Amino acid sequence: MTSSNTESDTVEMPGDLSFADLQIHPAVLQAVADVGYESPSPIQAATIPAMLAGSDVVGLAQTGTGKTAAFAIPILSKIDTASRTTQALVLAPTRELALQVAEAFSRYGAHLSVNVLPIYGGSPYGPQMAGLKRGAQVVVGTPGRVIDHLEKRTLDLSHLDYLVLDEADEMLQMGFAEDVERILEGTPEYKQVALFSATMPPAIRKITNKYLHDPVQVKVESKTATADNISQRYIQVSGHRKMDALTRLLEVEPFEAMIVFVRTKQATEEVAEKLRARGFSAAAINGDIAQAQRERTIASLKDGKLDILIATDVAARGLDVERISHVLNYDIPHDPESYVHRIGRTGRAGRSGTALLFITPRERHLLNSIERVTRQKLIESQLPTVDDVNAQRVEKFRDSITTALAAPGFDLFRKLVEGYERDHDVSMADIAAALALQSRDGAEFLMTEPPPEKRKERADRPARDDGPPRKRREVRTDLATYRIAVGKRHKVMPGAIVGAIANEGGLHRSDFGHISIKVDHSTVELPAKLSRETLKKLESTRIQGQLIHLEPDRGPKGHRKTH
Incomplete structure (x- = not known):
């Protein structure tokens, strides 16, 4: 089933396997069953036996393939729960991913006596130091904060048995190459190492050759960088018309739950506030939001109390909510990798998903880059028209009447309306229309066509139609x-x-x-x-x-x- 570490060799994925066939610890198997998993994904089916056998592993797989369970399950199956020393260290590029991985370890280790501790920048040292002092068999951290704890001597890796580099290419892209090597050099020579990466650039290959011993390479082949079960469309829209475009989509496009991606933390709050003012169930999530509030927001998204999440890339990393049917790129990401990560939030657990992208005329080059990297052509869609929106509003209004006819208290209000009809000699239709108007509280029911856009010529330079526009560095006043x-x-x-x-x-x-x-x-x-x-x-x-x-x-x- 396994192969040696050569560039062309990959592990063949066995079929018709269950987790019970993988010889994992009974307590871990029970926890896996508790969360509803029955059969391992391809990377889990190949990685878990290799790690249980003690081999180092290089896993090449895109996000969303189940790689966290692929290394968490075998580590938990082998860990010594009687010892309070730190036996496993997982390095992750971001706080969000570190929290996700730590949560997964806790979930799969629910029937074991194991302490899992996330350590990351941007949070107080005190609780992390206390957790390390009490004894954490599994530590999940970002490279910078791990080094800080090593320098403070609050983290002891002398008894380390397992080391995992998760999303290694992302870690190196963020500038953590030397930090990662520094941590690796300070760990015991005889340990099991697993490295997971979507790509294998030279810097990753260098780390693999230097620190891994005859690793098994597990490669999940993918024809494209994005999942086939995610339909991808784009809509061309001017920047100042994005909110109007978003409102139209939300009214016409059938969706269960949606993540709307924006570029800045400030934009998450602004977009969420405007959507709430328009009657939508929306909330913001960004790097400034406290962890407790983040957890409450995600819980609301999972149980259906919240339908729309406005997020930045960093805040949404590691977010896994099955009911997310749509991802909308309100602001197009500047790099294709971010686009792939964003739309990977939908189409989870084998379900189909929809990825939508707003693009301004000046951003066509970014769309071309995305299509080159993903090797998929995005389909152009037209924005729903005013007539489409109004037809949907009328249909929802009619449905609301049907629902109200069967609601508790209907008989009481019918008697009140009949009394008003008798006393004022007004028809039932007029009374119903007046009540519907009252419920709108002054808001317009039907959408009207916005005024046509006026093209503004720059006063400080004449219009040019000869040759490409000159490149200018964008001046940002913020x-x-x-x-x-x-x-x-x-x-x-x-x-x-x-x-x-x-x-x-x-x-x-x-x-x-x-x-x-x-x-x-x-x-x-x-x-x-x-x-x-x-x-x-x-x-x-x-x-x-x-x-x-x-x-x-x-x-x-x-x-x-x-x-």
């Missing part, structure tokens, strides 16, 4: 320049700066502007109004082991400051 105490002499790259600040501060890549790396420091454009909470999180952020000392840039004088 950003300010900050200085950090790492530069060329620390061998930092822009990716490492973005990765560390985004992960520790709960920011997204779209929150970053221009980055300039000098000899002994760097400047980076970030949101001008960083919250006090975000600044507090960034106080202990390190890049290449160096505290960044984030502060507003004060120009040439600031460059002469020492740290």
Whole structure:
């Protein structure tokens, strides 16, 4: 069933297997049955036996293939629950994924006496230190915070038996390559290592060759980077008409639950608020939202109390809710990988899903990039017309009457209306229309066509029709320049700066502007109004082991400051 680690070799996936056939620990098998899983996915069927046999594993699979259970189940089956030492460490690129993986370990280890602890940037050290002191057999963490705990000697990896690198390509893309190697070098030589990645770039291959011993390679073949059970469509719409377009879609498109992706944390709140004002059940989720509130919001989404979630990429990473039938890209992502991750939130557990994309005329190049990477052509759809929306509103109005006819209390209100008809000599139809109008509270019932868009010519330059437009750096008034105490002499790259600040501060890549790396420091454009909470999180952020000392840039004088 398994093969050696060569580029062309893959593990053949056995068919008709159940979890009971995989020789996993009985307590873990019971927990798997409790959550309703019967048969393993291809990557689970190949990875679990290899890890139970003690082999190192390289798993090549896209997100949503069930790889978390593929490594959590064998580790829990072999862990020594009598020992309080840290025996398993899982490294994940983001806080969201770390929380998801820790939750999965707790779920599959529900019938074992095992302590699972997530440690990540942006949260207080105190509870994490207390959890480590009590003894956590499984630690799931982001690279920066794991290194912090190693330096504080609050995390002891001397008894480590199992190490997992989850979404390794994402970790390296975020600038954690040196942090990952530093952690690997500080672990015992004889341990079992599993590495999971969607791709195998040279940097991942280097880590594999250096730190894994004769690993089994498990590859889940995929013809495209997106699932076949997700239909993908795009709608061309002007930026200032997006809210009108979203409202029309929500009224006409049949959906069970939907995630609407936007680029910024501020946009999550704005879009959610506008949707609630229009009568939709919507809530925002972003990196600034407290974990307890996030959990309540997701629980509401799961049990049907909430239908629409407005989210950023980071906040939605690891979100797995089966009833999500639609994903809408309100703002198109700047990289195809983010698009793949976003639409992977629908079409879960074998169900079909729908991915929709709003695109402005200037963003056609981003659509082309997505189609090249996913090797799928997105189908252009037309926005529902005013007539489509009004027809749907009329149909819903008629349905609401049918429902109300059978509702408790109907007889009481019928008598009241009959009395009004007698006393005022008004027809039943007029009374019903008056009550319907009253229920609208002044809001228009039928949608009207918006005024046609007026094309505005720039006053400061004549119109041009000869040759391509000149490229200009976009001036963003929402950003300010900050200085950090790492530069060329620390061998930092822009990716490492973005990765560390985004992960520790709960920011997204779209929150970053221009980055300039000098000899002994760097400047980076970030949101001008960083919250006090975000600044507090960034106080202990390190890049290449160096505290960044984030502060507003004060120009040439600031460059002469020492740290």
